[in-house]
Amino acid sequence: MKKSDFHFDLPPELIAQQPLAERSASRLLVLDAERKSMTDRQFRELPDLLKAGDLLVYNDTRVLPARLFGRKQTGGAVEILIERVTGSHEATAQLGVSKKPKEGAAIELADGTIARVLGRDGEFFRLRFESADPLEKLLLKLGRMPLPPYIERTPDAADNERYQTVFAREPGAVAAPTAGLHFDVAMLDQLAARGIESGHITLHVGAGTFQPMRTEKIEEHTMHREWLNVGAELVDKIHHTRARGGRVIAVGTTVVRALESASRNGVLEPFAGETQIFIFPGYRFTSIDGLLTNFHLPESTLLMLVSALAGREFILDAYRHAVAQRYRFFSYGDAMLVWPLRAGVGSGE
Missing domain, CATH: 2.40.10.240 (QueA-like)
Incomplete structure (x- = not known):
């Protein structure tokens, strides 16, 4: 496949330059890859889209003023x-x-x-x-908070708090796991009250996440290295969730990369170390049943990961819909909830 297969046109004014006043006030585009359906929702409705016994897995890394x-x-x-x-x-x-x-x-x-x-x-x-x-x-x-290059302003004091998730606790990242930025304490409490469980991995997001792909053939790309930790307690929680029929929903692509890196030979096991995993269409997922994520850069490895989960054409259609509906893009933007193709393999269509 080619890098250009993952291009989409994005009006610059849709790139969010500031966070919303409230974390959970963002919009949420819900995608069902199996049914090829798209629904415009609000992030505050997330508890209604999940069920008791589901497990949300967060990245608890903390961004350094790097x-x-x-x-x-x-x-x-x-x-x-x-x-x-x-x-x-x-x-x-x-x-x-x-x-x-x-x-x-x-x-x-x-x-x-x-x-x-x-x-x-x-x-x-x-x-x-x-x-x-x-x-x-x-x-x-x-140090100064390292806002991404597409946020074209100097960080202010508010970014020191808003460019962190409310569950950040392990210092080491130089970019935020942005899907987690939509959660506030009230949302976490509401999810817990509904019987929706939570767990954490740690993956220290590196600045390399913003590096453009320099090869046209995506198979020739080498990913940057990132350190992660998937603990035994979370692994047990995921196995128990699956055994009782619950779903495992990754909060962000960093969680997907961590869990899939820890799934050697298709079996999820505790793992701490480095990963250079590159997920693109044709990849077979073994550790997740859904993904909550922000909108990603054109021709980026993260867009390729989401396309692997739900199919390239369907994801690009969803991005075109998001542009037409004036969703806010990237780190301080809106979110998507993606229910994948049930076979676990995103087509290369």
């Missing part, structure tokens, strides 16, 4: 976007700079801390932060 600013020894400005924290004082990062620094070069941050370039890791730079404070503490002091 954007830093500094200067080279020559005085040139440098923007640092942390990709992954790899140690107490080390990370891989993207560098926004006029001329790429060499190994050993120093970048001075606003408080005088030196970020030393250790070398390259593919498209990223390996950095060591020469600070008494561990890197996470340094980021909390100096």
Whole structure:
């Protein structure tokens, strides 16, 4: 398949630049891939679309204020976007700079801390932060919330809270698992009161999630690496849910990637480590029965994942419907609830 097979036209004004005043006030497009049906709903109606005994699985990663600013020894400005924290004082990062620094070069941050370039890791730079404070503490002091590149404004104080899910607890992401941004405490309480259960994985979303695919043949694409943890307690909960006839609904593509990475040989088992899983049409899912997700970028790997679940043509039809109905797109936008093809395989149509 080709990258261009996943193109759709999106008017720029539909890219949400600000979150809504209330998390759960977004719209919800409900898709049934088997029936090829689309229904326009409100996110607040989600409890009515689920049933007691269903299991919602969330990503509990917490976004770090991962954007830093500094200067080279020559005085040139440098923007640092942390990709992954790899140690107490080390990370891989993207560098926004006029001329790429060499190994050993120093970048001075606003408080005088030196970020030393250790070398390259593919498209990223390996950095060591020469600070008494561990890197996470340094980021909390100096960092700025790393809003996605399609949000064309400077982050403000409100983003520090709104670009986190209400259940975020494990620091390490540099992008939010955006499907979770629609949930507020009242919604979580309402779901629990209806007998709808919850569980958590951790997948630290990296900045690589925004990197465009550079190969036209999608099979030639190599995914970026992300760290995840699927614990034994959740695995048991998923098995029990399935055994009693409940459905497992992933809240976001990061949850899908985590659960499918932990499903070796079709059997879900506890797993902690890295994944580079790439899911596109033809993939057979084994761990989920539904997906709650935001709308994704044209020609992106995340759009390919959703197409694998429900069929490419049907998903593209749904996106065209969303554009016509003026849904809000991307991180601060509206959501979709996708019930997949029952065979578990999205066609490459």
